[in-house]
Amino acid sequence: MTEEKSKSNEKNSNIIFIGKKPLVNYVKSVLIQFEKKGFNEVIIRSRGKFISKAVDVAEIVKRSLQKEGIKVREIEISSEHFESEGKATNISSMNIILVKNISS
Amino acid sequence: MTEEKSKSNEKNSNIIFIGKKPLVNYVKSVLIQFEKKGFNEVIIRSRGKFISKAVDVAEIVKRSLQKEGIKVREIEISSEHFESEGKATNISSMNIILVKNISS
Numbered sequence: 001m002t003e004e005k006s007k008s009n010e011k012n013s014n015i016i017f018i019g020k021k022p023l024v025n026y027v028k029s030v031l032i033q034f035e036k037k038g039f040n041e042v043i044i045r046s047r048g049k050f051i052s053k054a055v056d057v058a059e060i061v062k063r064s065l066q067k068e069g070i071k072v073r074e075i076e077i078s079s080e081h082f083e084s085e086g087k088a089t090n091i092s093s094m095n096i097i098l099v100k101n102i103s104s
Numbered sequence: 105m106t107e108e109k110s111k112s113n114e115k116n117s118n119i120i121f122i123g124k125k126p127l128v129n130y131v132k133s134v135l136i137q138f139e140k141k142g143f144n145e146v147i148i149r150s151r152g153k154f155i156s157k158a159v160d161v162a163e164i165v166k167r168s169l170q171k172e173g174i175k176v177r178e179i180e181i182s183s184e185h186f187e188s189e190g191k192a193t194n195i196s197s198m199n200i201i202l203v204k205n206i207s208s
Contacts (some may be wrong), residue, residue: 051159052153055155055196059196063183077165077176077200092156094127
């Protein structure tokens with residue numbers, strides 16, 4: 001999980017993984033991917049309790065980049081199943097796919 | 105907000121509003137709408153920190169009603185803007201629209 005996380009938040013990836021850092025850090029990361037790195041699509045990925053925070057990030061980005069026509073293309077939810085100390089657990093996960101409206 | 109909540113969770117509505125009650129209560133409410141009330145579409149509505157819980161409810165319902173072909177038709181996110189004690193605030197909100205796959 002830690003490895004995936006560090007990979008996802010690499011500077012050249014269009015996947016932003018939401019975790020414990022302040023909300024504004026993730027908002028900035030998404031803005032950078034769109035504005036500085038030139039991505040037309042950014043995926044905000046979250047699990048468990050961080051899902052609410054991911055929605056806040058997406059909404060703030062939408063408001064900040066209203067002129068640029070950023071919108072939600074799709075939101076996917078799924079469950080990840082794993083075993084921890086012999087106990088089966090499911091955790092919900094979500095991808096919010098933001099796209100730049102190129103036609104505008 | 106309280107009024108809307110009580111309305112939404114009326115027995116004859118297909119909208120389930122997620123709040124402070126235990127997760128299982130909301131799972132049961134959704135199952136009842138599909139199985140007893142005969143709705144082909146149920147909307148799981150949530151705000152702020154309850155958004156994560158709403159995703160858990162949707163995922164548990166999907167697993168419970170796998171045979172009946174329940175799936176997510178759409179997930180919408182938005183912001184609600186309001187003023188509280190002269191201070192402007194935004195809160196994220198989400199609708200998860202679950203449907204019964206009638207063709208199956």
